[in-house]
Amino acid sequence: MDLRFTPEEEAFREEVRSFLRDKLPARLADKVRHDQRLTKADLEEWHRILNDRGWLASHWPVEYGGTGWSVVQRAIFEDEAAKAHAPRIVPFGVSMLGPVLIKYGTEEQRKTILPRILDGRDWWCQGYSEPGAGSDLASLKTSAVRDGDHYIVNGQKTWTTLGQFANRIFCLVRTDPAAKAQEGISFLLIDMDTPGIEVRPIMLLDGEAEVNEVFFTDVRVPVSNLVGEENKGWTYAKYLLTYERTNIAGVGSSIAAFERLQSLAGSIRRDGRPLADDPLFAARMARVEIELANMATTNMRVVAAAAGGGAPGAESSMLKIKGTEIRQAITALTRRAYGPYAQPFIPEALEEGYNGEPVGPEDAGAAAPAYFNNRKLSIFGGSNEVQRNIISKMIVGL
Structure with missing residues (x-):
């Protein structure tokens, strides 16, 4: 290779x-x-x-x-x-729904929806997780009952990222409550302005309402908005999650963040010398740098295999685990580098045009919010614990 x-x-x-x-x-x-x-x-x-x-x-x-x-x-x-x-x-339309429609959608869905994703007329969000059905997604309860040419949807989705901006949502819904967990689930496209939909923001640790709860009360959805076959949505969901988990690795983003950390460690001084010369901090940085280099190599192996016609399987889960852990480690070291200057939280300082007096070095105010926000990385897209189960099943056969 x-x-x-x-x-x-x-x-x-x-x-x-x-x-x-x-x-x-x-x-x-x-x-x-x-x-x-x-x-x-x-x-x-x-x-x-x-x-x-x-x-x-x-x-x-x-x-x-x-x-x-x-x-x-x-x-x-x-x-x-x-x-x-x-x-x-923003991945929901371009990187998630688009590939699903291209592979499993009808020609009419592709002709109608894909151009609207490209030109920005539609902003999609993802309706997967529910209270009690996050990493165990197959336990979802949101129901869609057939009523003539419509489904009647009732239930709740949570952690809906950027749902406050979206005008459309793709949802996993249960269309056969008597079926086994992974069966009886369908993939449905829903207009967010349909009567019966309510969006409520969830305030996160970094002070921003990036995610939302979405409630469905007797929402009527045309049957033509079904993607693929009824009760086969789990197949489409797994296909979508393969794209999501590989992208979560964020090799390029981690490299850029680590380069900023290196620059920061060279400019901040502790006890009269650069922080980068502190043996303990340098060792922590070295470990992240080694793991990042290894992940980049693994990512290239996956890319090379895909170029030869292969499809990512357990590798997507491996990259998801390691990529999210590395990004969390970088934000943790960044916060540690700023020390007490990372503690004050001034939300306005994260907005464009803020000209208030900074507390400590430039960008110190963003260190703690970035650290807290990135705690979610090892949870969404299927928690890292679930990814380890996938790896053990696909590779070890457990």
Whole structure:
């Protein structure tokens, strides 16, 4: 297995870097670099810039508006965008629903929905988790009962990321309550402005309402909004989660964050010397750096295998576990580096245009909120404990 990039791939990397230099607004890059909060308008702006270039849906087939890139090109783009501090592409429509519709949806669904994802007319959110059905997703209770040409949906979803911005939601619903846990589940597309839907924000540890509860009370959904076959939604859910878990690894984002940590450790002084020279702190950084290098190599192996026609299986779970642990370790070390200056919490300092007096070094105020927010990484997308069960089943046969 050759993990080196070809001359053509390196030329593509330079094309990506040139695009990012020319088209990534400095204002957005600065907000990402300094862990400031991105608004809906910020995320839509970057979405629009990428779509104008034809680079938004990098993993979609060309006939549906995708790029036609190889898996190696996609990996290069994701790494370079992260290193340039580009905002993330909101994944729910482009990276999650899109691939499901392309593989399992009807031609009418693909023709109608995919262009609206690309041009930003539809902002999708994900209706998977429920109270009592998070990592054990198969225990979901939200029901969809057939009534002529509609389903009547009742239930509750929780931890719905950016649901306050969404006008549409894709949901897992139970259509056969008598079936076994993983059976009797269907994949349904729902307009958020349908009567009977209520969205309530959930305030997180970092002081932001990034996630929400969504309540469904006698919500009527056309049967034509069903994706694939009734009661086969678990198959589509697993397909979607493979994309989600691989992306959660965030190799490029971790590399960019670690480089910022290295710079920080070189500039902050303790007892008259750079923090990077402190033996204990240096050892902690070295461990993260080694694990990050190993994860990057593993990620490239997965990319190389996919380029040869392979499909990620347990590797997605491995990357999810290690990637989230590394990102949590980096935010923990960043908070430790700032020391007591990371303690004061001034929410306004995370907003664009804040000009108040800083407490300590620049960006210290974002260290604790970033640390607390990233505690979720090892839980969402299937908790890391669940991922270990998947690995033991797929590889060890337990």
